[in-house]
């Protein structure tokens with residue numbers, strides 16, 4: 109099967125180089141399942157390796173780096189350990205794609221080779237110079253003992269190569285070093301630079317004092333000499349800010365993206381995202397950028413504490429880029445494993461990238477919306493649709509007629525009355541995570557829990573619940589409170605897994621009784637989008653029984669009120685080209 113895979117890969121790689129970008133391996137899943145049927149289920153079961161999420165053939169991956177579009181090709185670089193399935197020996201691996209779905213692996217683009225990156229090439233970003241040259245800025249570790257961090261630049265050796273295979277590090281590296289007053293061991297992850305009024309600016313994440321996350325601004329006229337602006341762009345008492353990201357978004361509700369250096373007088377907002385090292389989640393605020401003062405102010409004065417997240421599950425060190433080909437902003441994020449390191453070593457790989465998401469500002473202006481890029485729909489195969497099906501309290505209904513280990517499910521639920529909704533415990537009213545922990549999928553409610561059981565075994569012993577639960581308006585409010593959860597506590601018979609519930613509130617108007625859910629299911633990952641992308645939750649799960657053809661999909665209702673499935677469509681998902689795996 110592996111040999112067959114390699115031959116097919118080489119053939120398809122040639123096709124892709126020739127420009128045939130939508131080729132997929134339709135039959136690989138079946139071949140792989142047949143080969144794996146004899147293997148007893150375990151965490152290292154090949155059926156748990158994802159089918160259509162981004163992965164290299166083997167080893168450890170973490171942060172997505174410097175996504176960019178160049179001469180018809182999308183590029184993704186990422187933190188990679190060429191020597192094993194745990195973090196270490198970090199280089200920038202490099203893959204290219206025509207469609208962000210089918211990927212071809214190239215050799216690493218940036219590896220330790222100069223004094224200022226000798227002990228690691230850590231995260232960074234790409235910037236397009238006005239003449240169309242892509243540049244990479246990244247963090248180099250130049251002392252082994254204390255992880256002393258500096259920032260380096262790299263340029264493509266051959267600009268006529270659309271695959272940007274070779275990168276040069278000019279001799280003026282490092283270009284930014286931590287001067288007095290800066291914590292040199294916590295000074296990393298330069299953003300994409302933006303240009304206005306003759307100056308480039310970029311941000312570097314750091315921490316000041318005991319626990320103030322900070323985004324320093326550096327300015328340059330020539331992209332070589334960079335000077336720090338004395339006051340940071342923004343800071344908050346959240347601990348170290350890793351992988352900052354800062355970008356403009358169109359006024360509320362407009363879906364098209366903006367180049368990071370966009371100029372002009374049209375009203376627009378900015379998004380500042382930071383990856384909080386202490387919590388290991390990605391938080392963002394929406395606000396205003398004052399270019400003259402080089403300051404960013406969140407619209408919500410409590411924004412830094414309110415903690416809006418891109419994703420309320422396993423999603424970290426993310427990065428966006430502007431895609432000029434389709435005029436959209438795309439978000440990449442890393443999803444770590446939630447098994448043990450020993451399991452990762454045994455299976456030989458660890459880490460995936462979430463399906464890229466288009467991001468834009470919600471019409472309310474208060475938050476972002478996210479939706480899987482449209483290209484993923486090219487992987488949809490056989491489908492089943494269910495319409496106007498009432499699910500009675502305590503009932504579950506299986507969606508049959510297709511395999512669902514690798515699937516895309518879109519469903520709209522409808523509740524006829526909110527009268528029976530539970531009241532909200534004021535103690536838990538502001539904490540979705542605790543609320544879901546206390547009132548998980550198995551706890552009967554009033555309206556809800558209702559949703560999907562995915563990657564479920566035939567006897568439902570194993571199942572991952574993705575669901576909503578509705579509460580009466582909180583004190584002082586007039587809108588029902590909608591909670592979205594992923595509950596993987598029954599997702600596997602394996603006892604050695606980290607399987608917490610994940611949850612977020614959904615700021616949606618449910619007065620018409622309707623709410624939608626989309627779940628991208630891929631063997632050991634479930635990526636869910638509530639209410640059109642208002643709340644997103646990615647969860648890693650490792651079923652022991654519900655793998656391959658044994659994985660089932662159900663709709664369930666654990667509340668006391670009827671819930672109608674107005675419409676559900678589930679598609680089998682094909683396997684794209686994935687880095688030669």
Ligand code: DQQ
Nearest residue numbers: 187230231296350351425
């Ligand atoms: N990962 C990189 C750092 C970054 C961290 C090292 C975030 O540059 O701060 O692999 O996951």
